[in-house]
Amino acid sequence: MHSIDKAARIAGAVYLVGIIVGPFSLIYVPNVLFVTGNAAATASNILTHEALFRLAIAGDLLNGLIGLFVSLALYRLFRGVNQNLALLVVILGGLIPAVIFFINSLNWAAALILVHPDQFLTVFTRLQQYALAMVFLRLHSQGNVVNELFWGLWLFPFGALVMRSGFLPRLLGVWLIVGGFAYVIFSLTGLLLPQYSGAVFAISQPAFLGEVAIVLWLLIKGANVADPPHPQHGNEHGHGTIESRTKITAL
Numbered sequence: 001m002h003s004i005d006k007a008a009r010i011a012g013a014v015y016l017v018g019i020i021v022g023p024f025s026l027i028y029v030p031n032v033l034f035v036t037g038n039a040a041a042t043a044s045n046i047l048t049h050e051a052l053f054r055l056a057i058a059g060d061l062l063n064g065l066i067g068l069f070v071s072l073a074l075y076r077l078f079r080g081v082n083q084n085l086a087l088l089v090v091i092l093g094g095l096i097p098a099v100i101f102f103i104n105s106l107n108w109a110a111a112l113i114l115v116h117p118d119q120f121l122t123v124f125t126r127l128q129q130y131a132l133a134m135v136f137l138r139l140h141s142q143g144n145v146v147n148e149l150f151w152g153l154w155l156f157p158f159g160a161l162v163m164r165s166g167f168l169p170r171l172l173g174v175w176l177i178v179g180g181f182a183y184v185i186f187s188l189t190g191l192l193l194p195q196y197s198g199a200v201f202a203i204s205q206p207a208f209l210g211e212v213a214i215v216l217w218l219l220i221k222g223a224n225v226a227d228p229p230h231p232q233h234g235n236e237h238g239h240g241t242i243e244s245r246t247k248i249t250a251l
Contacts, residue, residue: 012218152183
């Protein structure tokens with residue numbers, strides 16, 4: 001197997017892990033535990049399913065780590081195409097989102113502390129504790145909105161590298177760049193016009209699928225890199241035979 005093809009399949013495998021693990025803490029747990037506008041019900045759900053909530057906090061940390069590994073795997077794959085763009089993939093798709101994930105996990109940790117009836121929190125009423133916990137849950141949500149900006153920005157150098165590579169379809173690179181625009185618009189909508197976030201998310205779904213497409217391509221097809229040609233031993237022998245015949249004829 002060619003080294004580039006091997007790097008492509010490794011990058012695809014790590015990327016797939018991120019796509020599978022990410023929705024657990026980003027989508028599943030909030031939908032299961034959080035009740036919009038009801039701090040008491042949300043606190044009750046967190047206390048009832050505390051193990052699940054703690055797993056979601058760990059999931060944030062894992063998402064950050066996986067993002068780093070994915071970006072480094074892609075750097076290994078594309079550094080020969082354009083090293084500067086490959087570095088941008090690591091910075092925008094690995095380092096910055098990982099830091100945000102790590103810091104953002106503290107918001108959920110704070111919410112978990114506040115929903116517990118610990119002695120040092122008795123200066124607050126129970127409803128005040130729940131309200132403060134909801135504030136930290138909202139902060140976590142806003143942290144994800146900020147992270148969405150970088151989930152979009154990293155797709156621009158990533159898509160450009162795919163288009164320039166010569167061993168992956170250019171269409172996948174275009175699809176990734178379109179997805180980058182969709183993520184940036186979705187993030188800015190969440191920050192500036194949050195009432196339209198649901199509509200923008202629904203419209204953007206086809207653009208977001210570009211990442212799924214590139215993962216499947218890397219895993220199934222790999223990189224279309226031809227092996228270096230082998231020495232033509234038969235031709236070498238053939239030339240030797242002709243040379244020998246010439247010498248014999250001359251004699």
